[in-house]
Amino acid sequence: MxxxxxxxxxxxxxxxxxxxxxxxxxxxxxxxxxxxxxxxxxxxxxxxxxxxxxxxxxxxxxxxxxxxxxxxxxxxxxxxxxxxxxxxxxxxxxxxxxxxxxxxxxxxxxxxxxxxxxxxxxxxxxxxxxxxxxxxxxxxxxxxxxxxxxxxxxxxxxxxxxxxxxxGPQYHWYDRDYGDFEGFLASFSSRKRKTLRKERRVVAEQGLDLQILVGDEISAAQWRFFFHCYQLTYAKRSGHGGYLPEAFFAQLAATMSENLVMVVASHGNEPVAVALNFRDQHTLYGRYWGCVREYEFLHFETCYYQGIEYCLREGLRHFDPGAQGEHKIQRGFTPxxxxxxxxxxxxxxxxxxxxxxxxxxxxxxxxxxxxxxxxxxxxxxx
Missing domain, CATH: 3.40.630.30 (Gcn5-related N-acetyltransferase (GNAT))
Structure with a gap:
């Protein structure tokens, strides 16, 4: 040919x-x-x-x-x-x-x-x-x-x-027919299960609430907050405001909202952290995270546990949370x-x-x- x-x-x-x-x-x-x-x-x-x-x-x-x-x-x-x-x-x-x-x-x-x-x-x-x-x-x-x-x-x-x-190595989560998050935890050893439950409990005890928003549910104010957090993350890690301009995310919101899943963490009525994921029919892709205030275990809850719960609820079999992060292993992400x-x-x-x-x-x-x-x-x- x-x-x-x-x-x-x-x-x-x-x-x-x-x-x-x-x-x-x-x-x-x-x-x-x-x-x-x-x-x-x-x-x-x-x-x-x-x-x-x-x-x-x-x-x-x-x-x-x-x-x-x-x-x-x-x-x-x-x-x-x-x-x-x-x-x-x-x-x-x-x-x-x-x-x-x-x-x-x-x-x-x-x-x-x-x-x-x-x-x-x-x-x-x-x-x-x-x-x-x-x-x-x-x-x-x-x-x-x-x-x-x-x-x-x-x-x-x-x-x-x-x-x-x-x-190279990465760390991904796969649904082994867990059913729900409790089913996922049931696959852990007793000690590891207690550790993960403690992390989630500490997040709740700090007065933090988490919300998952999909596509058009994400408001303009939430997009502005996300981009502010995105820039803060890159400023902390790399000393610059990130590779991607705000216009990039605005265009995605307008043209492929069905692929976007945002997790917003709030303290009272104030948003304090956010993670942006992409999805298709089978996989959730964790991409960007940022916060304006540090809380114990909030990163794990926002970027990992909420994503796993979303996958289990929506029937997604695979969660790719992004590059690097050996700490993901003890939270059920397979190398x-x-x-x-x-x-x-x-x-x-x-x-x-x-x-x-x-x-x-x-x-x-x-x-x-x-x-x-x-x-x-x-x-x-x-």
Missing amino acids: MVDLEFISAIADLGIENWNAIAGVEYPFTRYEFLSALETSGAVTAEKGWQPHHVVARRDDRVIGVMPMYIKTHSYGEYVFDWSWADAYQRHGRSYYPKLLAAIPFTPATGPRLCVSDEADRDAVMAAVATALPAHARALGASSAHILFSKPEVSTAWQEQGFMQRV ILTYSNHFLADADFSEAVARFLDDEKQHIAQYLREASAMLPFRRGDE
């Missing part, structure tokens, strides 16, 4: 109907509405090191595949850390940037990257893209091409196409592997990185075995 590829500098060049006809609207982060909001709000621009460079695959002038991609001039906002690779290039008098990156900006959530029409041969489209990306990277003077947070089987397919595979794939144009660096990735994979496998032993669930006849 002949596949023709082009690279577009704005998702609007393809349009919402053409893009969503291939990417669909189920997974929120490849929706046209999400990616367009990043561009029109100014969150991703060439000046900010995120130049849109999306892949469009065609057959006989008909779009059969799309993949969000960017020309990057730094490695911020990716969550698959390659700073050491960039440093090695610099030490040898080479430039690691620009690079090509197929990813969802600022979003370390596993999901589709190369989206292919149901009527097209997926393997043929992937083979065409895998062949084109290295040549395209060289033509642009880019050091490399990367595909981040693919599903395991897709990552393996990229590996078979010559893209090195890298793994899992995430997957990315990488091509480096320089043969010597590619060989060195391949050795590094093999060693890293062994260390992470050992870590996951040890981390899984920290899960709070009952064992044997407990």
Whole structure:
């Protein structure tokens, strides 16, 4: 099958109907509405090191595949850390940037990257893209091409196409037919169950109330409060106001409200903390958190326990609470592997990185075995 590829500098060049006809609207982060909001709000621009460079695959002038991609001039906002690779290039008098990156900006959530029409041969489209990306990277003077947070089987397919595979840890919750939150707690050992119940009790004893709002239930005032908290979180962690402008969230509220779930914590009538999640038919994705006042255990309640309760109530089987956070394990989030794939144009660096990735994979496998032993669930006849 002949596949023709082009690279577009704005998702609007393809349009919402053409893009969503291939990417669909189920997974929120490849929706046209999400990616367009990043561009029109100014969150991703060439000046900010995120130049849109999306892949469009065609057959006989008909779009059969799309993949969000960017020309990057730094490695911020990716969550698959390659700073050491960039440093090695610099030490040898080479430039690691620009690079090509197929990813969802600022979003370390596993999901589709190369989206292919149901009527097209997926393997043929992937083979065409895998062949084109290295040549395209060289033509642009880019050091490399990367595909981040693919599903395991897709990552393996990229590996078979010559893209090195890298793994990393995250911590996800899965519904094991718990029924409700008490059923979830019943799966814990007695000591761990008491600890979690104490955390939730302390939150209530501090006079805190929590409310879950979905889509159009979120008021303009609550959006303003959320953005204030979002900026406070980044100011504390990174010394800046965050990667995403207020206009980005306003556009999401207007165009894909059905994917948005907000948890607001209040003390009396005053909101004090907030978490914003995304959802699809099967998964809740925890994304942003912030507070104006610190309360004991409030982060766990707002970001984890309320999300689990929501999943159980709404029939969502999976809760991805975001990157990092080993403290999630003792609260019932299972250590899992995430997957990315990488091509480096320089043969010597590619060989060195391949050795590094093999060693890293062994260390992470050992870590996951040890981390899984920290899960709070009952064992044997407990």
